[in-house]
Amino acid sequence: MKTVFTTSYVDPDLDGVACAFAYAELLNETGTKATACLMGHPTVEAEFALKTLAIAHPENRTSFEPHEAVAILDASEPVHFEGRLLPEQVVEVVDHRMVNESQKFLNAKIQIEFVGAAATLVAERFYLANIQPSRESAQLLQAAIISNTQNFQANTTTNRDHTIMAWLNDIAPLPQNFTHDMFAAKSDFSGDKLEQAMDTETAIFEIAGKRLGIVQLEMVDSETLLHDREAEITAVLEGLKAQNKLDHIFLTMLDIEAKLNRFVTNDPFMQSVLVAALHVTFSDSLAVRKGIIMRKEITPLIKTLIR
Numbered sequence: 001m002k003t004v005f006t007t008s009y010v011d012p013d014l015d016g017v018a019c020a021f022a023y024a025e026l027l028n029e030t031g032t033k034a035t036a037c038l039m040g041h042p043t044v045e046a047e048f049a050l051k052t053l054a055i056a057h058p059e060n061r062t063s064f065e066p067h068e069a070v071a072i073l074d075a076s077e078p079v080h081f082e083g084r085l086l087p088e089q090v091v092e093v094v095d096h097r098m099v100n101e102s103q104k105f106l107n108a109k110i111q112i113e114f115v116g117a118a119a120t121l122v123a124e125r126f127y128l129a130n131i132q133p134s135r136e137s138a139q140l141l142q143a144a145i146i147s148n149t150q151n152f153q154a155n156t157t158t159n160r161d162h163t164i165m166a167w168l169n170d171i172a173p174l175p176q177n178f179t180h181d182m183f184a185a186k187s188d189f190s191g192d193k194l195e196q197a198m199d200t201e202t203a204i205f206e207i208a209g210k211r212l213g214i215v216q217l218e219m220v221d222s223e224t225l226l227h228d229r230e231a232e233i234t235a236v237l238e239g240l241k242a243q244n245k246l247d248h249i250f251l252t253m254l255d256i257e258a259k260l261n262r263f264v265t266n267d268p269f270m271q272s273v274l275v276a277a278l279h280v281t282f283s284d285s286l287a288v289r290k291g292i293i294m295r296k297e298i299t300p301l302i303k304t305l306i307r
Contacts, residue, residue, distance in 0.1 A: 004034045004091060005064060006071045009080035011040035011200045014049055018119045018144035019073035019094065021058055022137035026122070027071075029131050034071075037061045039084060043200050044193070045186040045218075049143045052178065055136045064089065074118035076100035076110075079206055094121055096156075099205070099299045116161040117148035123164045138172040146179055150218065150256055154294050183256055187219040194229065195236050198251070202240055203295060207306045213240060213249035216295040222255040222262050226286065233264055234285060248306075250274065254292050263287040277301040 006024040008016025020036045027034035037059040042050070050057055064070055064085040076095035078087050090105040096118050102110045113121060119141040126133045133141065145165050149157040189197055198215050205212045215237065219225065226233070233251065241249045250265035263274055266285045274280055278301065280287040 002033070002069050004032055004069045004071050005061070006034055006036045006073060007039060007061070008073050009039075009075040010084065011043070012038055012046065012074070013043045013201075014046040014147045015117050015119050015144040016074040017042050017046040017050070017058070018137075018140040019122045021055070022119070022126075022133060022141050023071065023073055023094070023122050024058075025134060025137050026126055026129070026131065030129060035059060039063075041200065043186070044188070044197060045147060045182060048182055048185040049140060052175065052181070053136065053139050053143070055140060072105075073122065076102040076105075076112060077205070078104050079204055094118060096121060097296050097299075099296070099303060114156070114158075116152075116154060116157040117145045119144035119148065120158075120161050120164050123168055124160070127164065127167060132171055133168070135172040138168045139174055142168045142172075142174055143178070143182065147182065147218075150254065150292050150294075151179055151183070153256070153259065154292055155297060156294055183218075183220060187221065189217075189219070189225060189229075194225075194232065198233075198236050199240060202244065202249075204244060204246070205299060207303055210247040210306055211245060212302075212306065213244055213246040214295050214299065215240065215249065215251040216254065217251065218254045218256060220255065220257045222253040222258065226253070226262060226264070230264075230286075234266055237264065237266070248273075252293075252295060252298065254294070256292070259290070259292055261289045261291075261293055263289070273302050273305045276305055 006020045008020050024034040024036035069091045070085055071092035073094045076093050087105050088107050090108045092109045093102045093105050094111045096115050123141045145161055202213050202215045237249050248267050248270045250270050253262040271282045278289055280289050
């Protein structure tokens, strides 16, 4: 029987890590040999969750051989896997993004449903199969749902996220203060952690022949970070633009406690797109929008504005 490798995009966030880990467990439980593996370096938040929950780090892979079967989770665009796997070797796609290119994976079973976290979709598969996930999978999936819904504050949160979260919590509750500690950990951008986080959290989209980079940082006290390091943030954005051969780039900072987004870009065109899409006002390179909005929500709004 051919092994199915479960993975997410390069440098995955907690949702991608949790899905890859838990889905491999579910496949093995239902008779399909599977191995969870990750490409690149998981985010600080994902590493925090693995360490705090005492979960072994999934196997690291740099690429996949053409004969290997791969299931991708929390990802649905070939651009996220350039040079690492072939679209035709993908046998399954599980994602929750409105903007996706899942149709390019011609040999894959596709599940795209608009819930708060891909982890919700994986957890629901356990529930529907009447299989109880291990302590590790149950806790990791919970952490991913909390992260992706910004502790259930994000507009993308659905009743399905709440319902499956309650089921997972009954199986294996998270440690006390886990949520607070997780968000505090992901807000540590001291020293070179800021540049590393911005690099890791850059998502690249192909829109109307243009390469767009959207950097999303989730944190507390974004105002202080901008006050102290605005020039550095702008310089890192320009470096990422050149490094990834992008036409446009911007940073969105989700402030979990202040319940707002701060946007950073020096690109006049990108500023005009964000103004039209989100009705924000830029002062120099900065804009603020009340209410948390996720990258996955912003992308479809700006897609029609880039020509």
